[in-house]
Amino acid sequence: MPKAESRLAMVRRARRINRELAEIYPYAHPELDFRNPFELLVATVLSAQTTDLRVNQTTPALFAAYPTPEDMAAAAPEDLEELIRPTGFFRAKSRSLLGLSQALRDRFDGEVPGRIEDLVTLPGVGRKTANVVLGNAFGVPGITVDTHFGRLVRRWKWTDQEDPEKVEAEICAIFPRSEWTMLSHRVVFHGRRICHARKPACGACPIAPLCPAYGEGETDPEKARKLLKYEKGGRPGQRLTPPADYPGLPAQPLGGAPDRP
Numbered sequence: 001m002p003k004a005e006s007r008l009a010m011v012r013r014a015r016r017i018n019r020e021l022a023e024i025y026p027y028a029h030p031e032l033d034f035r036n037p038f039e040l041l042v043a044t045v046l047s048a049q050t051t052d053l054r055v056n057q058t059t060p061a062l063f064a065a066y067p068t069p070e071d072m073a074a075a076a077p078e079d080l081e082e083l084i085r086p087t088g089f090f091r092a093k094s095r096s097l098l099g100l101s102q103a104l105r106d107r108f109d110g111e112v113p114g115r116i117e118d119l120v121t122l123p124g125v126g127r128k129t130a131n132v133v134l135g136n137a138f139g140v141p142g143i144t145v146d147t148h149f150g151r152l153v154r155r156w157k158w159t160d161q162e163d164p165e166k167v168e169a170e171i172c173a174i175f176p177r178s179e180w181t182m183l184s185h186r187v188v189f190h191g192r193r194i195c196h197a198r199k200p201a202c203g204a205c206p207i208a209p210l211c212p213a214y215g216e217g218e219t220d221p222e223k224a225r226k227l228l229k230y231e232k233g234g235r236p237g238q239r240l241t242p243p244a245d246y247p248g249l250p251a252q253p254l255g256g257a258p259d260r261p
Contacts, residue, residue, distance in 0.1 A: 096124025148191030
């Protein structure tokens, strides 16, 4: 029977994985297109139960129609619903967007607040969305526990918690605060590109020697390489306007050319 890993050993392994991920994904970034805190807040709300790509394909027309909280707060619900329909659950999301825009207009002078205590009072905004906005629009460190992040940190035995807030607390305790936002991006990048939920590309994974779950996926290097996604697989990423240092291809607009093989 293998010896149980001590907490100190786990923390050292976790921090080494983070360092390795920083070398693998030096270009890791939020995969939602945005130009200001309001756009990031809206895009993050829309990203529930859909892909960042679909959100990025939807928001150009949305922000052209409603560039400010005041504009969106005054939108006719049916017009807003039609614009965000491609993201799914458009009626519930429309209610959230109208509610948060009205709250920003009425309670925050039309500005997105830079404190988590204020952000989570907005309709449709929980800790995950708040941490995305704080970390990427305001430079306030935070752990973003989405499905990819939670899945990988459990796979790596950093935590066995399922509740996102408990996961956040346990991972925050492992890493320096200055690492929280970028750690979130790196883990999500790895989950989307290599460490997939159903068929991880173990044989093409650079951190395989540090992974207690190695072997759950395809271990043959050639077969594993065929499972790689986005820039790791030679395909476009999720952003229509990726950062300048992104090594992959920009995504196509809604109705644009199909993904490349």
